[in-house]
Amino acid sequence: MFISVSKVCLFFALIAQVHSAAKRRKKTYVELHSCDNSGIADEIASYDTVVKDIVDYVTKGPFKGKTYNDKRIDKMGFYTPVLLTLFIIITSEAKVVSKENVCPSLLGEDLMKEIASYEIVKNEIVNYVTRGEFKGKTYDELAKFVDTFGARLSGTAILEQSIDYMIQLTRDEDLNDIVTEELQVPHWTRGEEKITMLEPRVKDIALLGLGRSVSTPPEGITANVIVFNDFEELENAEEDEVKGKIVLFDPEFTTYGETVVYRTQSASKSAAKGAVASLVRSITPFSINSPHTGSQNYEDGVNKIPTAAISLEDADLIRRLVDRDINVKLNITMHSTFDTKTSRNTIIDLKGTRFPDKLVIVSGHIDSWDVGQGAMDDGGGLFVSWAAPVILKRLNLRPKRTVRSIFWTAEELGLVGAYDYEKQHRNESDNINFIMESDEGTFAPRGLAVAGSQKARCIIGEILKLFESINASTLVEDDSPGSDIAVIIRNGIPGASLHNANEKYFWFHHTEGDTMNVENPEELDLCAAFWTAVAYIIADISEDIPR
Numbered sequence: 001m002f003i004s005v006s007k008v009c010l011f012f013a014l015i016a017q018v019h020s021a022a023k024r025r026k027k028t029y030v031e032l033h034s035c036d037n038s039g040i041a042d043e044i045a046s047y048d049t050v051v052k053d054i055v056d057y058v059t060k061g062p063f064k065g066k067t068y069n070d071k072r073i074d075k076m077g078f079y080t081p082v083l084l085t086l087f088i089i090i091t092s093e094a095k096v097v098s099k100e101n102v103c104p105s106l107l108g109e110d111l112m113k114e115i116a117s118y119e120i121v122k123n124e125i126v127n128y129v130t131r132g133e134f135k136g137k138t139y140d141e142l143a144k145f146v147d148t149f150g151a152r153l154s155g156t157a158i159l160e161q162s163i164d165y166m167i168q169l170t171r172d173e174d175l176n177d178i179v180t181e182e183l184q185v186p187h188w189t190r191g192e193e194k195i196t197m198l199e200p201r202v203k204d205i206a207l208l209g210l211g212r213s214v215s216t217p218p219e220g221i222t223a224n225v226i227v228f229n230d231f232e233e234l235e236n237a238e239e240d241e242v243k244g245k246i247v248l249f250d251p252e253f254t255t256y257g258e259t260v261v262y263r264t265q266s267a268s269k270s271a272a273k274g275a276v277a278s279l280v281r282s283i284t285p286f287s288i289n290s291p292h293t294g295s296q297n298y299e300d301g302v303n304k305i306p307t308a309a310i311s312l313e314d315a316d317l318i319r320r321l322v323d324r325d326i327n328v329k330l331n332i333t334m335h336s337t338f339d340t341k342t343s344r345n346t347i348i349d350l351k352g353t354r355f356p357d358k359l360v361i362v363s364g365h366i367d368s369w370d371v372g373q374g375a376m377d378d379g380g381g382l383f384v385s386w387a388a389p390v391i392l393k394r395l396n397l398r399p400k401r402t403v404r405s406i407f408w409t410a411e412e413l414g415l416v417g418a419y420d421y422e423k424q425h426r427n428e429s430d431n432i433n434f435i436m437e438s439d440e441g442t443f444a445p446r447g448l449a450v451a452g453s454q455k456a457r458c459i460i461g462e463i464l465k466l467f468e469s470i471n472a473s474t475l476v477e478d479d480s481p482g483s484d485i486a487v488i489i490r491n492g493i494p495g496a497s498l499h500n501a502n503e504k505y506f507w508f509h510h511t512e513g514d515t516m517n518v519e520n521p522e523e524l525d526l527c528a529a530f531w532t533a534v535a536y537i538i539a540d541i542s543e544d545i546p547r
């Protein structure tokens with residue numbers, strides 16, 4: 001481990017910060033004169049929040065008193081942050097140098113000036129979409145689409161009709177460079193589903209079967225419930241305790257990524273312990289007794305047991321009963337079918353003027369769950385990605401590289417369209433300059449969650465500065481943004497997901513509540529304008545986005 005002068009300075013400065021954050025009387029241990037010229041004052045200041053967070057967590061938060069016995073809490077309230085601070089310094093070489101300092105030298109003055117010069121075209125696009133002729137169009141077209149087709153489950157005829165409709169809608173805009181690529185997709189259909197609590201009292205439990213779930217026998221499965229909070233509890237349970245039971249997992253929603261494993265893996269893990277069915281508390285922070293469906297996978301070699309999501313309210317009821325040692329008996333009846341059908345990815349190109357082989361991709365998925373209307377997931381992402389080449393065409397803006405819009409099929413049943421595209425186009429993957437996806441809501445845009453090298457992020461960050469006027473200039477560093485595009489980004493291709501004000505996204509996600517009422521015309525306009533302008537600039541600047 002190389003300890004540079006600036007690290008030594010950073011160390012003392014951070015210790016000083018810990019002192020002052022912990023409100024200790026002594027000011028600092030050291031004078032920092034020798035560090036005055038080390039040029040790291042800004043970096044040190046940027047750690048203020050982190051240091052304060054750590055100190056608060058340890059002295060006032062959940063970690064209070066955890067480290068040591070009562071008398072020494074105060075002392076540990078100081079030394080634990082010191083140790084954690086040391087840890088930050090040792091592990092965060094990259095962060096010590098802030099982006100403000102690195103990007104200008106990586107980009108060079110000419111490229112920064114060039115990016116800044118796109119202010120005019122950015123304004124043209126934003127004005128056209130938010131105040132001009134295109135105002136309200138993204139919402140109106142999305143509403144027409146959603147009202148016509150409703151839910152568009154993988155493998156259904158409705159999904160294929162909705163794909164045909166999008167192709168025609170695009171041709172109507174005089175964009176004719178459209179191809180579709182066929183692939184086999186899962187076709188899982190939900191039949192009748194019912195859960196009745198039989199003991200300690202009779203009550204209907206709202207449920208949604210999870211994707212690919214098998215059916216119960218016609219007479220249903222009647223069994224007692226055992227509740228686990230996490231996989232560790234299941235692992236630690238005796239096989240006798242679990243055998244013949246219905247397992248309910250009731251994890252508290254933290255983040256989607258962290259909590260969703262209980263939806264995707266519970267059936268297999270419960271079956272391995274002899275459970276006859278598995279239920280999961282819906283993956284959401286909020287509920288009005290709404291179950292949230294989603295995909296799940298049966299691992300090879302385990303018994304396939306029926307599996308469903310129930311509402312937060314019913315999961316919490318069952319948990320309270322079980323905690324009072326009251327036996328909960330359920331009768332679960334579920335029917336479903338499963339086969340394979342043909343579907344299509346849709347690819348629309350607005351060909352580049354100078355480098356038509358080089359691609360800047362915008363994308364969203366056209367399929368949806370069978371509940372709700374797929375207006376938010378992913379109708380919004382589909383329509384802002386449709387809008388990008390349409391708006392550029394209407395404004396007669398032709399970038400140097402090709403802007404490609406992709407409507408992925410069968411995302412919900414496991415990114416099936418994206419995997420197929422990646423395979424079919426692997427020999428051309430060098431041509432992908434940048435790939436974008438919107439599948440986490442089209443609420444007010446805030447910026448992009450970006451994967452890529454330092455320089456790639458610097459270029460995107462510089463472009464995002466142009467969007468301060470619409471509050472969409474935040475760059476979130478994310479090594480695996482998006483859902484479908486993650487399949488391509490993991491091969492080292494730079495890309496980004498739309499970062500938006502989606503705090504309520506998981507309230508509606510995969511429920512009957514995913515309807516047009518979630519969408520907002522002004523926010524969709526801002527997303528469409530942002531998406532289009534970002535894609536145009538990346539496709540037109542003189543430098544490729546580096547790997």
Ligand SMILES: *[C@@H]1O[C@H](CO)[C@@H](O)[C@H](O)[C@H]1NC(C)=O
Pocket residue numbers: 194218219220221222331332333
């Ligand atoms: C469970 O529900 C099914 C379907 O409603 C019903 O046919 C069956 O009799 C029920 N079983 C019990 C034990 O109540």
Ligand SMILES: *[C@@H]1O[C@H](CO)[C@@H](O)[C@H](O)[C@H]1NC(C)=O
Pocket residue numbers: 424427428
């Ligand atoms: C990649 O493979 C496809 C299908 O095999 C072919 O049509 C295409 O020309 C190939 N592209 C390159 C750049 O080799």
Ligand SMILES: *[C@@H]1O[C@H](CO)[C@@H](O)[C@H](O)[C@H]1NC(C)=O
Pocket residue numbers: 469470471
């Ligand atoms: C951007 O944020 C500012 C301050 O919160 C607000 O006044 C302004 O309306 C926002 N602009 C847009 C386009 O949302």
Ligand SMILES: [Zn+2]
Pocket residue numbers: 365377378411439
């Ligand atoms: Zn989605």
